[in-house]
Amino acid sequence: MYLEQIDVEDFRSIANASVHLNRELTVLVGENSSGKSNFIEAIRLLTDPLDGRRTRYLSREDLFRRPEAAMVTLRASYSGSTEDLAPYHHAIPLGTANATFTLTYTPPPPTVVRGRTDWIAGNGADPSDPTPKARERIRHVYLPALRDAVRDLGSSTATGVQMIIESLIAEADRTPPLNGQLNNRDQLLAHAHEHFRHIQNHKLLDDAARRVAEPLAQLTRGAYEQNTGLGFEAATIQSLARSLRVRMADSGLDPRDIADSGMGYANLLYIAHVLTQLNAAAEADLTLLLVEEPEAHLHPPLQTLLMDYLREAASNSRTGAPSGDWRGHIQVVVTSHAPSLAASTHVTDLVVLQRRLRRTPARRDGPAEQQQQTERRPAGDTTPPAGSIKPEGEWAKYETAAATVAQMNLDTQHIHKLNRYLDATRSSLLFSPRVILVEGIADALILPAAAKRLFPAGSLERARFLGTVLVPIDGVDFDPYVSVLLTEVNGARAAQRVAVITDGDQQNAVQKADDEPAFDRTGAPRIAALTTLISGLGATGHANVFHSTTTLEPELLGAGNTDAIWVAWSKQQPRAWTTIKTAIDAITAIEDRKKAFAKSMSDKELRKGDFAQDFLEAAGPAWNVPGYMQDALRWVTAEINQ
Incomplete structure (x- = not known):
């Protein structure tokens, strides 16, 4: 199962655009303010976070600034096998093969705080989504740009490590223990308890406990005398995970605190940690890993390795059997400004986003969709569309356009x-x-x-x-x-x-x-x-x-840059150049001179790159640019x- 297409209308910088996504990896590239992050935001709004803690909601400011904009419309179309899409059968329109969910948001009028949000499954025959729980089976993990990997690993390590340990325990417990043996969970907790008890019995800890116990006894002996000691909390998988920290170092060295590692490797560790969690938990049919600017802090070879790793992780998530009730598929969507990162993936994985001067095409779904929008407004609501109350000077000048190479x-x-x-x-x-x-x-x-x-x-x-x-x-x-x-x-x-x-x-x-x-x-x-x-x-x-009419160098000669041209030639042929110059100068017609120059340059096998460098050095700031250039x-x- 995977998100095949996302359609966006009147959301932030996007008036009306669609992006087709590949099953495993899609890379959104483009200039600044071209709308890359806005498509990521749309996916975040259309799916729930994997951990259930949503931080992104639609607001009045999300509406695209054009007079005809009345509501934000976000549509996700999912593709997959019959088994993949079985939980979403209610969202598959008759005669089609994809499950579709549409989210609309109508901003409130100026005196109202909350806008209106609606979900539609399929083609909208039902005015609402009759089975909203199905959408909870599709999740996302969002890695923002310029993330602090050291901080994020510190704050998320406990949950991530616990998920990984629990997954390993579940795998190991598929083989029942022999008679009299503890299961894997109890073995680990017993091992931890034994070591905690050994630490607690250390003389220094025992002395520290007595130092506290003596004044406590003095304070409480007139009532009910109290005693104290030092010990660890009861060992659980959660408490063990909270005590553990991810560490890293060069291969062959003892791992150290990740704060001592470079930011680039810390970011790679963080992404690897997230992917390990996804594979360990797999508590979704599809998890979209949304990574903004993964090239941050990474030199080009590491960028290439990262893209290969992300693609392989997504591919591997589809090879095993489903985990219980979940399909456990991973799909990766990346935004990037880095040419080297874009070059490290397949060209058909790329979606090029551009800022364009705003056009005013008809709405994607035509008058019928506009009528449907009107019908979804509360009865008796005669307020103008939210966009229409803006002054004319606030209309957007640019909009996002998307060109999907795969299409x-x-x-x-x-x-x-x-x-x-x-x-x-x-x-x-x-x-x-x-x-x-x-x-x-x-x-x-x-x-x-x-x-x-x-x-x-x-x-x-x-x-x-x-x-x-x-x-x-x-x-x-x-x-x-x-x-x-x-x-x-x-x-x-x-x-x-x-x-x-x-x-x-x-x-x-x-x-x-x-x-x-x-x-x-x-x-x-x-x-x-x-x-x-x-x-x-x-x-x-x-x-x-x-x-x-010929090639670059003869055109430079024909444009009147004679002195610089021959200086450049002399750099490569300090002795023979004068003979060539004499022969070329003897030709009267300019086009014939250019052709003869081109032939001589080819015959002598002059290095064109060096020739251009030497020409510019000799010409200085004042030289004649050929007409076609x-x-x-x-x-x-x-x-x-x-």
Whole structure:
């Protein structure tokens, strides 16, 4: 069993958006204020905490700020086998396979304190949830961002250790003890009592008890004389657990207090501790582990290990037999700002959230749902919807949009390529609405310098460029990146403005990997194919292809940067460069000069990355940016108004 989809309407930054979740692990990524935490909050409201101590309730402030917003609507759709969903049969609409629960909240008018909360099972044919106890079988554990692992382990250790010990006792007691033997619980408590008694008999403790007993006897001898002693409370599993503390150290060393360990390892210990509790208790059909920013305090290799661990824990929870009346399944939902963490998981586990300029689409369920909302209001309530009493200046300017990669129906080869290529640098393309895709490292080195040359310090364009993600793809196969950024899902795309900068070279070469068809690297057909792909995705207003007539270095030469170009060449060929320069300078037509320069550079096998570095060093702050590069930079930094 797992939470397959969550639909959110008029909640915090979300006017109307849906997220499809994977059975084991889903990672919500995006820029700040894109709505990641708000989806986590929605799941917390739709499910009960595992320990039963709810701390999150809906309030008036949760209503999205738009004139037509009258109530918050949160909907959870659960998928699973027939056996998994048996306790929720009342929530499965006829003709469907998923159990659905909807939570609505109508804020109170200004003079009233409490709003109205309603639960609906299934398609809402019944105006309320007839079996609310079933929802208690679905739980969550929430790990907030910037948690204090040392403090949390200290405050939660007793309960967690007790749960683990009780689980181990239950497992061991499945084998009845031999005649005359104690069961496992009594064996442990007898062992503890014996050691406590031995400690109590120590001479220093006995002397301490006498020190207290002497004045007590003096004070009470005129009435009923009293005596005293020191001893431990009666041993129980709970009292033993309260006395224990989780400790940790490097392998091979004696464990020490976790306060002496690094914060990163303490956080990993805390997450491992929580997962152990979940497996030990398993007192739910489904427990959603909600982890905000697990990368906090972790360096990139530990982030990768953590994601593998979380996925494996969720997977393992589905392999064993159900524990008593519970299915015991675990599903993990993570929010992250870290490109390296996003890169350590499968691309189809990612959901990209974006801030978008607010649109005003029709409500998801249309007039019928609006009528249903009206009917659920108390009889005679003629007060305007809560949202309508706000001044016009308080309406939200932005809203959250969600693009679920798993729902993009990407080509299998594209998925394979993205999984191979989304390393720590390239995965940052999922964290900004503005993206520039370039062929290689030379372009990636030149473009930031070009933006500084083109846009004055403090300008809006300079600021927008700094907020743009620049992605060198190490080749010319832009299709997978364009597809994942521009495929529309539920009205949302992963990016809003994508500039592809490529060469218009005429090198008739073919690149081919073992698991993919030949890819034509010829300039003009490739550029035409890219344009066709963008058009086919319905993203013409969201993407543009900018290209040179040759390659980057000849274009820098053609733009009038002759001196810096030849200084850069001389760094790699201190002797032969003058002969090449003389031959190139003898060509009159600029396009012919550029083509000859490109051929010579290829023949001499100059290192493009080094050439770009040397060029920028020689050029200094004053150099000419090629026209196609200027066009790309101006376009990608323009106002986004779609």
